[in-house]
Amino acid sequence: MPPSPVYRPEPRFFDLGEDYGDAVRAAAFPRAILRFRNDRAAAEVGLETLSDAEWIDHFGRFAPLPGQPGPIAMRYHGHQFRTYNPDLGDGRGFLAAQMRDSAGRLLDLGTKGSGQTPWSRGADGRLTLKGGVREVLAAEMLRRLGVPTSRAFSLIETGEALERGDEPSPTRSAVLVRLSHSHIRFGTFQRAAYLGRKDQLETLLEHARSTYHPDVAPGEAAGFLAAVVSASARLAARWVAAGFVHGVLNTDNLNVTGESFDYGPWRFLPHYEPGFTAAYFDQFGLYAFARQPEAVFWALTQLGGALKPLGDAQALTDALNGFGPAYIRELRAAFLERLGVLSLGEAADQRLVDAALALLREGGEAMRWEPLFHDWFAGFASSARALSGPRAALYRSKAFADFRFALFEHEPDRPERLEAPRFAVAEPEEMRIDEVEAIWAAIDRDDDWGPFEAKIARLRAD
Structure with a gap:
């Protein structure tokens, strides 16, 4: 069955060429068991009419959707816990497709756990099923709470036994597809700046400006930065109002649209604790709950530094200085909305x-x-x-x-x-870690997806 008439393919990032991504192929997985398909999200991009078999073909085996050229692993650098790493890039995922949604926005279908790429650095390129389940739950909860977030689009179990050092192994494998409003990261610009490629910076700026911030005038690096600052301030404020801790706010995990994505060691606060961290390896609390606005601002300054070859230094500084006032405004608005x-x-x-x-x-x-x-x-x-x-x-x-x-x-x-x-009801829907672990235990022990499906249904109710 072809996609519905709503489907509007527009693979704009692919047109930028090989300086920005590498053509790749998905791994050949031994099995493909559909565990979650987000028909609400699919309807917005004209893909809800796919049968389950077609869904698996496109999102488990990654046959290209109509009008899409085939997947590419995106190139980027980034600061990881404030240490610069020039050896990043999509190491276990790729950009699979781009299309317009019913509101006219350009959206990406990006993967996690789809196999090795030139940027895997010796890793297996896979995702644990538990990691996929956790990403679905995080995205659904954040959407319910009004946080700008990517959406878990598809989760397919892939039939491999994975060895991991931070959870009981062997463990089950999966491939996730997320629907996101851009995978262009701060680190995408950092890579071009690191290589001294002003031409690549100019191309990226124009692409990101015209696609995601069209109100900014062509060539206005400071205006573009101001738009990203504004969107990022809103995101940070809504994380705080939701009591959410992302866990890993490296510059490759923040994008130019201010939309939250890539949920690894996330947590929701059990109670108010400013120093609460989500990642066991965040030993110094760099990305603790109350430090998230600081972390986002620091990452924005790195983006501003990457844009220096394209804009006036004072204008870029002025754009960055807008973060504090914007964050306070957005925090007030988020609390009012939540209350x-x-x-x-x-x-x-x-x-x-x-x-x-x-x-x-x-x-x-x-x-x-x-x-x-x-x-x-x-x-x-x-x-x-x-x-x-x-x-x-x-x-x-x-x-x-x-x-x-x-x-x-x-x-x-x-x-x-x-x-x-x-x-x-007396108690609200929450997403505390003990419930997440119980949902996973039912899947892991008994292959019982009932608690997972019931949780999704409750999060989507009313």
Whole structure:
């Protein structure tokens, strides 16, 4: 069956040529068992009409979709934990296709675990099934919480036994496909700058500007950087409002559209803990929860440095200096959205953010992150529900009095949303690590996908 009429292939990055990527072939996997297909996302790009067999052919064996030239491993460099690495690039993934969605945006289908490439550096190019399951869950939860995120598009189990040093082995293998609004990383620009290729920088700038930030004038490196700064500030703010810790904020894991992607050692906060880290190897807390805005800004300065051959140094600096004010604005907006109330102006909105964080801090381990936003969504309209719920005893402190005062200043935003089924239950949907491990244990032990499928269904409800 051909894709639906909505399908609009447009492989623009492929047209940049071999300086930016290498033609590759996917690994020949011994099996292809479809475990997850995201028909919601597929419908937006005209691929929901594929049969399961066709889906597996395109996303397990990687037969090119109509109008697509075949996969390429993208070239990039990057700072990893602030150490520059010129030996990066797509080592276990590739750009499989690009197409327009129903809103006209150019989207990528990129892989993870699709086999070795010229940039694998001796690794096997594979993905564990557990890693794929975790990526699906992270993307679904972040989307529910309003974070700009890539979407897990497909997960296919591939029938190999993988050896890994950081989890019980042998373990099952998979290939993941994600739908993302660009895989052009900060590190893509860093590579061209490192090689001294001003021509490549100019080509990348024009491609990324015209494709993702068309309001920026041609050739305006500082204007482009300002657009990326703005998008990245929004992303960092929404991670914080969601209580999310990405885990690895290297410059090859941040892209020019400000969309979160590549979920490895992620976590959601169990409770407010500024120093909470997601990666066991982040021994110094470089990418801890509260340091994520700092990490994003540092990465942006590296992008700004890469763009120096194309723009005025002061203008680039001015663009970078916009991050702090943009982050504060976006954090206020994200907290208001999560609490379901309208803005009352900068001062009152900031009081609410400060009071919410103070309450979460004082509540300690008993005050989990997500329930606060569940209990008090729409402000005063949730009073009876919250004060008779399981956390009523926590709402008797001085910190809560300050929070209540700041919250009740704000008018509810569409309070009819409280009629949604999610607010009829006492506990919100969360994504704590013990639940993630239980979902995986059911799959690993009994090949029971029921808890995984039920979790996805709940995250998508209402």
